[in-house]
Amino acid sequence: MKITYLGHASLAIEVNGVSILVDPFISPNPLAAHIDINALKADFILLTHAHGDHVADVEAIATRTQATIVSNFEIADYYGKKGLNHHPMNHGGSWKFPFGTVKYVNAIHSSAFPDGTYGGNPGGFVIEAAGKSIYISGDTALTFDMKLIPLRTKLDLAVFPIGNNFTMDVADAAIAADFVECNKVLGIHFDTFGYITIDHEAAKQHFAETGKELILLPIGDTIEI
Numbered sequence: 591m592k593i594t595y596l597g598h599a600s601l602a603i604e605v606n607g608v609s610i611l612v613d614p615f616i617s618p619n620p621l622a623a624h625i626d627i628n629a630l631k632a633d634f635i636l637l638t639h640a641h642g643d644h645v646a647d648v649e650a651i652a653t654r655t656q657a658t659i660v661s662n663f664e665i666a667d668y669y670g671k672k673g674l675n676h677h678p679m680n681h682g683g684s685w686k687f688p689f690g691t692v693k694y695v696n697a698i699h700s701s702a703f704p705d706g707t708y709g710g711n712p713g714g715f716v717i718e719a720a721g722k723s724i725y726i727s728g729d730t731a732l733t734f735d736m737k738l739i740p741l742r743t744k745l746d747l748a749v750f751p752i753g754n755n756f757t758m759d760v761a762d763a764a765i766a767a768d769f770v771e772c773n774k775v776l777g778i779h780f781d782t783f784g785y786i787t788i789d790h791e792a793a794k795q796h797f798a799e800t801g802k803e804l805i806l807l808p809i810g811d812t813i814e815i
Contacts, residue, residue, distance in 0.1 A: 591603065591604070591605045591719060591720050591722045591724070591814065591815050592604040592605070592812055592813075592814050593724075593747075593776070593812065593813050593814070593815070594810065594811070594812040595776070595778070595807035595808070595809055595810070595811055595812075596611075596614070596616050596622060596625055596630075596809065596810070597615070597616060597619045597621050597622030597625065597782070597809040598613075598615050598619055598621075598622070598643060598778065598779060598782045599612070599613045599615065599638075599643070599644055599728075599729070599751065599778045599779045600612065600613050600614050600615055600616055600622070600644075601613070601726070601749070601778070602630060602631075603717075605689050605690065605719045605720050605722075606688070606689045606690065606719060606720050607689075608633045608634065608687075608688060608689035609630075609631035609632050609633050609634075610632070610633065610634045610635070610636060610689065611630065611632045611634070611635045611636070611651065611657070612635075612636045612637075612638070612715075612726060613636070613637060613638055613644035613645070613728075614627070614630075614635065614644075614645070614646070614647040614648055614651055615642070615643045615644055615645070615646045615647065616630075616646070616647050617646065617647050617650075618642075618643075618646050619782060621781065621782060621809055622809050622810075624809070624810060625809065625810060627647050627650060627651055628654065630651060630655075631655065632651050632652070632655040632657035633655070633657055633658070633688075633689075634657055634658050634659075634660055634687065634689070635648060635651065635652055635657045635658070635659045635660065636660045636661065636692070636715055636726070637659060637660070637661035637665050638661075638697065638712060638713055638714055638715070638726070638728030638729065639662075639665070639697070639699060639700075639701035639709055639710075639712035639713070639728060639729060640664075640665050640668070640701045640702055640703045640707070640709025640710070641700075641701065641702070641704075641709070641729070642703075642704040643782070644729070645665075645703070645704075648669065649669070649672065649674070652669065652674045652675070653674065656675060657675065658675040658676060658677050659674055659675065659676045659677070660676075660677045660679060660687075660692065661676075661678070661679065661710075661713075662678065662679060662680055662681075662694065662701075662709075662710040662711060662712075662713055663678040663679070663680055663710060664708055664709055664710030665701075665709055665710055666678035666679070668703065668707060668709075679692070679694040679713075680694060681694055681695065681696055681711065681713055682694070682695070684716075689719050690717060690718050690719025690720065691717070691718045691719070692715055692716070692717050693715065693716040693742075693743075694713045694714075694715060695713060695714045695715070695716055695725075695735070695738075695739065696713060696714070696733065696735040697711075697712040697713050697714045697727060697728045697729065697730035697733075698712075698730050698731040698733050699712040699728065699729040699730050699731070699756075699757070700712065712728055712729060712730070713728055714726055714727040714728040714730065715728075716739060716742075716743055716745075718743065722746045722747075722815050723743050723744060723745050723746055723747075724745065724746060724747045724748070724749065724815070725739055725743075725745050725747075725748045725749065725770055725772070726749040727748070727749060727750050727751065727766070728751075729751055729756060729757045729779060730751065730757060730758065731757070731758060731762070732758050732762040732763075732765055732766050732769075734769070736766055736769035736770050737769045737770075739769075739770045740770055740771040740772075744771075745770055745771070745772040746772070746774070746815045747772065747774050747775070747776060747815050748766070748767055748770050748772040748774070748775050748776070749775070749776045749778055750763040750766055750767070750775055750776075750777060750778070751763070751777075751778055751779030751780070752777040752778070752779065752780050752788060752793060752804075753779045753780035753781070753782075753785070753786025753787070753788060754785075754786060754788070755785040755786055756779075756785065756786065757779055757786075760777075760788065760792075760793045760796050760797070760804075761796065763775060763777070763804075764796060764797055764800045764802060764804075767797075767800075767802050768800075773801060773802040773803060774802070774803050774805070774815075775797065775802060775803065775804050775805065776805045776807070776813070777793065777804055777805065777806050780806075790806050793806070794806065
């Protein structure tokens with residue numbers, strides 16, 4: 591499984607010959623100016639919630655690629671009414687897709703489209719594919735619900751927001767890593783704008799002091815698990 595960081599909370603995942611995008615907010619992000627959305631491959635687009643900084647490029651990419659948008663019922667229905675391919679889910683449900691299994695899990699945040707349309711309840715995804723398992727929490731506070739995940743899934747990687755103000759901060763993300771029993775964390779949702787800038791070295795040091803690894807990828811860089 592190959593994971594590329596596209597800035598903010600956006601990821602590109604390649605697994606089993608399938609291309610997956612998560613929360614594509616790229617073209618409005620000056621930090622990701624070197625990423626060309628027209629060059630991105632997408633068979634599926636996973637959306638954690640409806641905020642503009644997670645859905646800005648969805649329509650352009652889904653229209654070009656005919657990707658299937660996977661999210662909660664309200665978000666999937668919103669894009670379905672625009673004629674885009676979609677697969678609705680809801681909390682606690684899972685589905686076997688061509689690349690692997692996806693489970694939609696709880697997150698504590700808010701969710702509305704930029705035009706004011708209700709975006710349903712926010713969530714995260716547990717993805718099991720190619721013998722690996724990752725948890726993408728979406729924008730969320732630290733929550734005890736995270737403790738449910740390792741009851742069903744042994745994770746190889748957790749993807750957590752760490753920018754504070756709108757989501758967990760670094761310290762809460764380290765606790766979340768304990769909750770999900772995963773010591774390898776990819777940090778997202780930081781530095782894009784002033785409210786969520788972080789000290790990179792201090793963040794990594796905090797994780798190291800708790801026996802965990804925090805990965806902060808430059809935009810466009812890739813890791814494999």
